[in-house]
Amino acid sequence: MPFINVKMAVGRTLEQKRELAEVLTREMVRILDVKPEWVELVIDEYPRKNWATAGQIHADKYGPGCGSQGIEEK
Amino acid sequence: MPFINVKMAVGRTLEQKRELAEVLTREMVRILDVKPEWVELVIDEYPRKNWATAGQIHADKYGPGCGSQGIEEK
Amino acid sequence: MPFINVKMAVGRTLEQKRELAEVLTREMVRILDVKPEWVELVIDEYPRKNWATAGQIHADKYGPGCGSQGIEEK
Amino acid sequence: MPFINVKMAVGRTLEQKRELAEVLTREMVRILDVKPEWVELVIDEYPRKNWATAGQIHADKYGPGCGSQGIEEK
Amino acid sequence: MPFINVKMAVGRTLEQKRELAEVLTREMVRILDVKPEWVELVIDEYPRKNWATAGQIHADKYGPGCGSQGIEEK
Amino acid sequence: MPFINVKMAVGRTLEQKRELAEVLTREMVRILDVKPEWVELVIDEYPRKNWATAGQIHADKYGPGCGSQGIEEK
Numbered sequence: 001m002p003f004i005n006v007k008m009a010v011g012r013t014l015e016q017k018r019e020l021a022e023v024l025t026r027e028m029v030r031i032l033d034v035k036p037e038w039v040e041l042v043i044d045e046y047p048r049k050n051w052a053t054a055g056q057i058h059a060d061k062y063g064p065g066c067g068s069q070g071i072e073e074k
Numbered sequence: 075m076p077f078i079n080v081k082m083a084v085g086r087t088l089e090q091k092r093e094l095a096e097v098l099t100r101e102m103v104r105i106l107d108v109k110p111e112w113v114e115l116v117i118d119e120y121p122r123k124n125w126a127t128a129g130q131i132h133a134d135k136y137g138p139g140c141g142s143q144g145i146e147e148k
Numbered sequence: 149m150p151f152i153n154v155k156m157a158v159g160r161t162l163e164q165k166r167e168l169a170e171v172l173t174r175e176m177v178r179i180l181d182v183k184p185e186w187v188e189l190v191i192d193e194y195p196r197k198n199w200a201t202a203g204q205i206h207a208d209k210y211g212p213g214c215g216s217q218g219i220e221e222k
Numbered sequence: 223m224p225f226i227n228v229k230m231a232v233g234r235t236l237e238q239k240r241e242l243a244e245v246l247t248r249e250m251v252r253i254l255d256v257k258p259e260w261v262e263l264v265i266d267e268y269p270r271k272n273w274a275t276a277g278q279i280h281a282d283k284y285g286p287g288c289g290s291q292g293i294e295e296k
Numbered sequence: 297m298p299f300i301n302v303k304m305a306v307g308r309t310l311e312q313k314r315e316l317a318e319v320l321t322r323e324m325v326r327i328l329d330v331k332p333e334w335v336e337l338v339i340d341e342y343p344r345k346n347w348a349t350a351g352q353i354h355a356d357k358y359g360p361g362c363g364s365q366g367i368e369e370k
Numbered sequence: 371m372p373f374i375n376v377k378m379a380v381g382r383t384l385e386q387k388r389e390l391a392e393v394l395t396r397e398m399v400r401i402l403d404v405k406p407e408w409v410e411l412v413i414d415e416y417p418r419k420n421w422a423t424a425g426q427i428h429a430d431k432y433g434p435g436c437g438s439q440g441i442e443e444k
Binding site: 155192194200208 | 247265
């Protein structure tokens with residue numbers, strides 16, 4: 001505790017996951033005044049056909065991929 | 075917000091996912107009086123060996139597959 | 149199975165929850181070809197200070213309440 | 223998308239929640255190359271009798287409260 | 297890791313939560329061959345108006361309460 | 371209801387999942403006084419690059435695999 005669950009599009013690199021884990025944990029520790037070893041982070045990755053906004057599947061809305069190049073999150 | 079998470083057996087078609095996203099969002103908008111673009115839907119798909127009811131794994135209870143033909147949900 | 153989890157702002161009426169449960173279940177049954185008794189729905193309700201979009205807490209962005217009157221979801 | 227769910231002990235201030243939302247979103251945007259408005263964050267708060275580590279309820283292990291003063295997260 | 301999330305009707309005693317945490321953790325440790333201190337358990341409690349089966353809110357189906365006396369789980 | 375979600379490292383056998391489902395359900399039934407058929411269990415499996423403790427990805431901390439041989443949970 002605390003426990004962080006990140007849901008995001010599949011396709012990020014291991015390096016991005018490493019940085020997410022490191023940075024989000026560091027900020028949780030700082031803001032909440034907790035010990036680092038209590039912070040757990042789990043990443044759920046989704047293909048774009050399993051995520052929708054405003055009723056439209058992201059695979060239809062943005063095409064394949066993730067992030068800023070023609071992507072649902074950008 | 076609102077955020078809908080659907081957990082279901084793996085194996086549905088893209089068309090079924092499209093309809094799920096469209097219909098569930100439309101009904102959320104109508105019932106809760108929210109804007110469509112605020113509604114997000116995420117689908118988690120599970121193999122039957124990762125789901126159990128009454129202590130029995132669905133792979134054992136229903137065999138492979140999903141939906142109505144000899145299936146855990148039917 | 150399937151299992152539906154709805155996360156939304158606190159403040160909806162019992163009648164809205166009833167309709168959500170009834171309609172979402174009916175549509176899941178129709179689209180996924182499952183038996184009604186397999187569909188479970190759970191609602192998580194959040195105060196606006198526990199939800200943020202684009203880094204801003206909804207309590208700050210929209211004030212108190214839920215739904216269409218000056219609300220985060222509208 | 224992305225969607226961040228933070229589970230933590232009940233008792234943090236609105237100011238801490240504001241900072242969590244602001245900082246975690248900013249870092250997600252930077253690391254994942256997404257647009258700020260796609261990032262949603264939801265906080266689940268738990269009393270210590272609803273959380274356990276190593277089979278021991280935190281209410282028993284740490285007493286009441288949250289954070290660094292004799293707390294499960296410190 | 298592992299992380300156990302139990303969703304159940306509100307109303308159980310602290311003693312029941314203690315036993316849940318102790319027993320579920322012990323069994324996870326035994327079956328998965330993990331260290332006890334890696335096992336975290338979090339309990340989400342729901343009022344019956346926030347849970348539905350087959351499209352019917354449990355508050356309507358079972359009345360108030362939890363467990364075996366005229367209850368949704370019994 | 372109740373609903374149990376177990377998040378764990380990928381790599382366990384079907385036999386371990388069967389035992390988890392059977393034992394966790396049996397204990398829930400005994401402790402909470404509920405009917406077995408109301409208990410659902412869903413298992414989420416994670417590769418070690420999607421899980422972190424204290425800001426460090428488990429793939430870096432423990433290498434590949436799961437459980438007791440040089441593993442994050444042991």
